[in-house]
Amino acid sequence: MNETTLPTIIADRIRARGRITFAEYMATCLYEPGLGYYTSPGRKVGTAGDFYTSITVHASFGRVIAREIIAAWRSLGCPDEFTLVEAGAGHGRLACDIMDFLAERSVDCYRAVRLVLVEQEPSLAEAQATLLAAHRDRLSWLTPSELPGFRFSGVLYSNELLDAMPVHRVLMGEQGLKEIYVTLDGDQLQDLADAPSTPALAEYLERFGIPLHPGQEAEVSLAGLAWFEDVAECLQQGFILTIDYGWAKAELYSPQRNLGTLLCYYKHTVEDNPYQRLGQQDITTHINFSALIERGEELGLKPIWFGEQSRFLLAAGVIEELEQIEASDLPEKDKLRLRLIIKRLIMPEGGMGDTFRVLVQSKGVADPKLGCLRGISL
Ligand SMILES: C[S@@+](CC[C@H](N)C(=O)[O-])C[C@H]1O[C@@H](n2cnc3c(N)ncnc32)[C@H](O)[C@@H]1O
Known part of the structure; x- marks a missing residue:
């Protein structure tokens, strides 16, 4: 009997229907129920995982982030009900760190908060519930397909969500735009450039004013943009905080980045071949922050801060966190260890400080008083 594996699913699909788009291929590799990278058992993030x-x-x-959430709540006039939505919540670690801080530092904000977790992989709800047991009465869940119908005021935040959404790959040929599909040569998966599967790809490049040069490859995240349009509608008043790796369009689509930004992570090594270790390796791309900023403005979202994670963390309170560690009665060797760990979050080159970027957008907030705005704003 033929075992159902990702390679057989994908090969069967290509044999039955012909080439498939890279977006379909990536969605299958990452999210095929029970088999995809994010939808199969095993730790993906952290020391025991891949990145x-x-x-x-x-x-x-x-x-x-929690400091910014308290500031966001105050910017809305300390309402009695304030919703936090975390999209792509993974195991719930970030939500837990945020809720612990709110409970410790601002009981009034904590009492106003209800936390809604949204995660593509449903089995992670159990891990989230365990980790967030102390905050169980404030916690609820929505599936990704339920999120578009949800309306709330508060903060929607995500860390490394959009980079995990499927992308189409395009190539500017001498005769115009082509799409890079996935096809089979015997048993071997490979690229195939042909006419685009949808006019939405050329429309995306046109709409955001992205000139690709002949020979240049790039990714287009139609799924990411559609998701963002949905959440922009969900938010009635408040903030969207997006943390991810990516750039503004001029940098993302610059001719120097001639082959796009597609990368694969496996056991803390980085590769660029998406056609190996199907379902075992992460496939990811840098995101186009300009699309979020420009489309956001059309949808009533004001971009109030955009820049490197290091600048964001420094302006928003990481120094206070370090000061607190210094003032604590921890042994000196633990303080040193923590200092070095936190440095990783803000260090450029080898750290995470300038690899990641943060975008903060507001809707219906007259005078946002976030900590990051103490630093350089847009
Ligand atoms: C790179 S992981 C990041 C997890 C976590 N935010 C972190 O920083 O450790 C991306 C997560 O987003 C989830 N995801 C992907 N698409 C989603 C969607 N449309 N809605 C909610 N979660 C999604 C994936 O299942 C995965 O858990």
């Missing part, structure tokens, strides 16, 4: 996210480095990251 680190800022969340897994230290609780200070979540604590600084």
Whole structure:
């Protein structure tokens, strides 16, 4: 009997229907129920997984976000009901660090908060519930398909969500735009450039004013943009905080980045071949922050801060976190260890400080008083 594996699913699909878009291929590799990278058992993030996210480095990251959440709540006039939505919540570590900080530092804000977790992989709800047991009465869940119908005031935040959404790949040929599909040569998966599967790809490049040069490859995240349009509608008043790796369009689509930004992570090594270790390796791309900023403005979202994670964390409270560690009665060797760990979050080159960027957008907030605005704003 033929075992159902990702390679057989994908090969069967290509044999039956012909080439498939890279977006379909990536969605299958990452999210095929029970088999995809994010939808199969095993730790993906952290030391035992394939890559680190800022969340897994230290609780200070979540604590600084929590400081901004308290400031966001105050900016809305300290309402009695304030909703936090975390999209792509993974195991719930970030949500837990945030809720712990709110409970410790601002009981009034904590009492107003209800936390809604949204995660593509439903089985993670159990891990989230365990981790967040102390905050159980404030916690609820929505599936990704339920989120678009939800309306709330508060903060929607995500860390490394949009980079995990499927992308189409395009190539500017001498005769115009082509799409890079996935096809089979015998048993071997490979690229195939042909006419685009949808006019939405050329429309995306046109709409955001992205000139690709002949020979240049790039990714287009139609799924990411559609998701963002949905959440922009969900938010009635408050903030959207997006943390991810990516750039503004001029940098993301610059001719120097001729082959796009697609990368694969496996056991803390980085590769660029998406056609190996199907379902075992992460496939990811840098995101186009300009699309979020420009489309956001059309949808009533004001961009109030955009820049490197290091600048965001420094302006929003990581120094206070370090001061607190210094003032604590921890042994000196623990203080040193924590200092070095937190440094990773803010250090450029080899750290996470300038790899990641933060975008803060507001809707219906007359005078946002976030900590990050103490630093350089847009
Ligand atoms: C790179 S992981 C990041 C997890 C966590 N935020 C962190 O920083 O450690 C991306 C997560 O987003 C989830 N995801 C992907 N698409 C989603 C969607 N449309 N809605 C909610 N979660 C999604 C994936 O299942 C995965 O858990």
